[in-house]
Amino acid sequence: MYLLSRIVDNQKNLQDGLVHVNMVDIFKEYYDDAEDFKFHVGSGFFFLDGFGEFYDLIDIDKLNLGSDSYEKYWNTRAPILVMMGKETNKTTKESLLDAANMVKYALNTHEKQYMEFLEDLINKGLIKFKVFTDQRFHAKIYFFYDGLSIDDVYVGSANLTSAGLTRNIELTAV
Numbered sequence: 001m002y003l004l005s006r007i008v009d010n011q012k013n014l015q016d017g018l019v020h021v022n023m024v025d026i027f028k029e030y031y032d033d034a035e036d037f038k039f040h041v042g043s044g045f046f047f048l049d050g051f052g053e054f055y056d057l058i059d060i061d062k063l064n065l066g067s068d069s070y071e072k073y074w075n076t077r078a079p080i081l082v083m084m085g086k087e088t089n090k091t092t093k094e095s096l097l098d099a100a101n102m103v104k105y106a107l108n109t110h111e112k113q114y115m116e117f118l119e120d121l122i123n124k125g126l127i128k129f130k131v132f133t134d135q136r137f138h139a140k141i142y143f144f145y146d147g148l149s150i151d152d153v154y155v156g157s158a159n160l161t162s163a164g165l166t167r168n169i170e171l172t173a174v
Contacts, residue, residue, distance in 0.1 A: 007020075007171060007172070007173050008021055008022060008023055008025075008026055008154065008156065008158070008170065008171070008172040008173065009021075009022075009169065009170060009171055009172070010022040010023075010158070010165075010166055010167055010168060010169060010170050011169065012025075022165060022166045022170075023142065023154070023158050023164075023165045023166075023170075023172060024053045024054070024057070024165050024166055026142070026144075026154065027039070027054060027057065027142075027144075028057050030144040030151060030152075031057060031058065033146075034144075034145070034146040034151070035146060035147070036064050036079075036145075036146055036147040037062070037063065037064075037079060037145070037146065038066070038070075038079045038080070038143075038144075038145035038146070038147065038148075039079065039080050039081075039142075039143070039144060039145070040080075040081040040082075040083070040142075040143040040145070041081070041082055041083070041141070041142050041143070041160055042083040042084075042137070042139035042140070042141045043082070043083070043084055043085070043139065043140055043141075043159045043160035043161075043164075044084070044085040044136070044137050044138040044139060044140065044159055045084070045085065045159035045160065045161050045164070046082060046084040046085075046159070046160045046161070047160070047161040047162065048114050048115065048118070049114070049161060049162035050159070050160040050161040050162050050164060050165055051114060051118060051160065052113075052114035052162065053162055053165050053166060055113060055114055055117050058117075060117075060120060060121065060124065060126065063079050063080070063126050064079060065077035065078070065079065065125060065126070066078070066079060067147075067148070069148065070147075070148055073148075076125075076128045077125060078125055078126055078127050078128040079126060079127075080121065080126060080127040080128070081127075081128050081129075081130070082127065082128070082129045082130070082160065083129075083130045083132070083137070083139070084129065084130070084131055084132070084137065084160070085131070085132055085136060085137030085138065085139075086131060086132065086133045086136075086137070140155065140156055140157055140158055140159055140164075140172070141153065141154070141155050142154040142155075142158075142172075152174050153174070154172050154173065154174055155172065155173065156170060156171050156172025156173060157170045157171055157172065158170040158172045
């Protein structure tokens with residue numbers, strides 16, 4: 001869809017004549033354009049604040065559970081799949097281990113909102129996590145689908161953390 005039109009580098013404030021975007025901008029474009037949005041990500045690091053970057057962008061009512069063929073291929077109907085390494089922070093770990101009571105781990109208002117949002121996605125079967133614990137999982141890859149069809153895949157250095165998605169100097173390309 002957006003092949004080679006730009007590089008994702010989180011440097012939106014640079015005034016150098018180039019178009020600079022971050023992964024949240026990319027996510028929003030695919031999410032807004034897809035009729036049947038599916039999103040898979042592999043990230044060595046996943047922090048709740050990274051997922052919080054999508055909090056204002058995702059309308060839970062717009063997400064559709066996958067079809068029978070999708071479930072057969074991915075072993076879930078969840079449209080959002082997160083493959084992650086074991087590197088995370090305490091708040092995120094406790095939230096994922098205790099989804100039914102994740103709000104009690106909130107440290108501030110935003111994290112509380114993000115946890116409630118994540119809890120809603122989990123309870124409705126709209127998100128699934130696979131955590132690699134045996135070895136270090138260091139991938140940074142983002143898959144955007146419309147139904148079963150892959151629109152694009154982005155590969156680079158951006159982890160699924162707020163800093164990786166919006167602030168760090170990252171390079172991610174189609």
